[in-house]
Amino acid sequence: MMHEVSLRAYAKINLLLDITEKLPNGYHALHMIMQSVGLFDEVTLARGERSIECDDPSVPTDSRNIAWKAADAFAEATGADCAGTRILLKKHIPSAAGLAGGSADGAAVLTGLNLLYETHLTAEALCRIGAKVGADIPFCLTGGTRLALNIGDVLAPLPPLENVTIVLAKPARGVSTKEAYAAFDDARDVSHVRLPSLLFDAAKGDWSRVFSRTCNTFEQFVEVPERVPIKTVMRRNGCTFSMMSGSGPTVFGVFPTRGAAEACAQQLRAIVPDVFVCDPVPCGVQVMQ
Numbered sequence: 001m002m003h004e005v006s007l008r009a010y011a012k013i014n015l016l017l018d019i020t021e022k023l024p025n026g027y028h029a030l031h032m033i034m035q036s037v038g039l040f041d042e043v044t045l046a047r048g049e050r051s052i053e054c055d056d057p058s059v060p061t062d063s064r065n066i067a068w069k070a071a072d073a074f075a076e077a078t079g080a081d082c083a084g085t086r087i088l089l090k091k092h093i094p095s096a097a098g099l100a101g102g103s104a105d106g107a108a109v110l111t112g113l114n115l116l117y118e119t120h121l122t123a124e125a126l127c128r129i130g131a132k133v134g135a136d137i138p139f140c141l142t143g144g145t146r147l148a149l150n151i152g153d154v155l156a157p158l159p160p161l162e163n164v165t166i167v168l169a170k171p172a173r174g175v176s177t178k179e180a181y182a183a184f185d186d187a188r189d190v191s192h193v194r195l196p197s198l199l200f201d202a203a204k205g206d207w208s209r210v211f212s213r214t215c216n217t218f219e220q221f222v223e224v225p226e227r228v229p230i231k232t233v234m235r236r237n238g239c240t241f242s243m244m245s246g247s248g249p250t251v252f253g254v255f256p257t258r259g260a261a262e263a264c265a266q267q268l269r270a271i272v273p274d275v276f277v278c279d280p281v282p283c284g285v286q287v288m289q
């Protein structure tokens with residue numbers, strides 16, 4: 001029997017994020033293309049007294065933590081006696097950044113509990129549990145490059161985004177995802193992309209054509225003052241594409257070479273506090289031991 005499991009929980013960026021409508025149950029229907037990137041939190045689960053320990057004091061360590069909610073949802077769905085699980089979170093993904101840091105941790109907890117308690121749930125079963133906890137969790141469970149529809153729970157694989165380097169620039173002030181959706185509900189004349197033709201290009205792996213027409217709806221009404229200066233620096237350094245991720249405030253740039261990405265990151269550090277250079281990765285959660 002396993003007593004401990006360590007996992008990497010990878011951040012994501014949105015190569016498309018279109019909110020199509022508010023559903024009667026209060027959720028929002030989405031069209032998303034998601035990409036896992038090589039920035040990760042370290043998540044360790046161990047049998048012991050129920051607790052969460054986290055090295056980032058701004059992250060709650062009680063029932064508000066997404067890792068805790070994921071453990072509750074897992075226990076409810078499986079009946080597994082996992083109330084006594086210690087969860088250790090070593091955060092590297094900034095919070096409230098649009099990078100799904102909390103959702104990635106939640107996905108790692110579901111994956112880890114399934115191993116620790118030998119419950120042998122299928123990927124689909126984990127996905128259904130995850131969707132109840134957060135819209136980005138189903139994607140984070142599998143990761144890579146995926147189309148995500150509905151409330152994030154309908155997923156399909158896409159050809160990988162390869163041979164590029166990603167720069168993430170996170171302005172100091174976080175954005176509350178809840179408030180960002182409330183801004184969408186109040187907004188008028190939101191423009192959308194035509195998914196079928198975008199998918200035609202994405203399914204071929206023609207990312208430059210996708211980048212020429214994709215959007216993040218949140219850019220139309222979430223105010224991030226640093227967004228334009230970040231994009232300007234990225235463009236001057238030869239990025240192929242830049243856009244805000246999730247509900248912000250992180251802006252990412254896609255670069256053809258590591259060298260160009262590093263040079264850009266250096267300049268961005270004068271504008272924003274958190275800048276990361278990473279590669280696209282093919283999974284959302286990686287079991288380390």
Ligand code: ATP
Nearest residue numbers: 065066095096097098099100101102103105177246
């Ligand atoms: P998304 O892109 O899914 O909207 P995000 O990057 O904007 O995610 P998170 O990092 O998931 O946002 O965190 C949002 C809020 O959730 C934060 O205010 C934080 O206090 C809380 N939170 C709960 N659990 C966690 C966790 N494990 N890690 C980080 N934040 C967490």
